[in-house]
Amino acid sequence: MSGPHVIRGSVSLPEAELMWRFSRSSGPGGQHVNTSDSQVELSFDLAKTQALPEVWKRRALERLAGRLVDGVVTVRSSEHRSQWRNREAAAVRLAALLAEATAPPPKPRKPTRVPRGINERRLREKKQRSQTKRGRSARDWS
Secondary structure: OOOOOEEEOOEEOOHHHEEEEEEOOOOOOHHHHHOOOOEEEEEEEOOOOOOOOHHHHHHHHHHOOOOOEOOEEEEEEOOOOOHHHHHHHHHHHHHHHHHHHHOOOOOOOOOOOOOHHHHHHHHHHHHHHHHHHHHOOHHHHO
16 A cells, blocks of 8 residues: 555554455456456444544544444445555545545534615616516507
């Protein structure tokens, strides 16, 4: 691997907690595809990890609840022909997934009012448009 995959800040995926599985991948590869295990499945036990701060862990468990199986999140990669590139892709995808899941919630929207002048101008233009259209009616042309 090309070094630690940073989730955010100084927090990165610990290599010791990553579980790799390899299998034969479908798709391009010629004769070599029948003998190589190029598909990569990367699992990370989110429920038991000590690498994430407790707040991040709780947030990630809540946001990824539909994707977890017994507290383990799994990412699969098979788009490349080489196992090495699939390993890289899976690790990057997992880091991105965890970064998104542990991100702080957005700040609540502060409700604002429409300024009085803008509302008055809108009503004035609306009334003016109404007068223009009323002036086009056939009843005044007789």
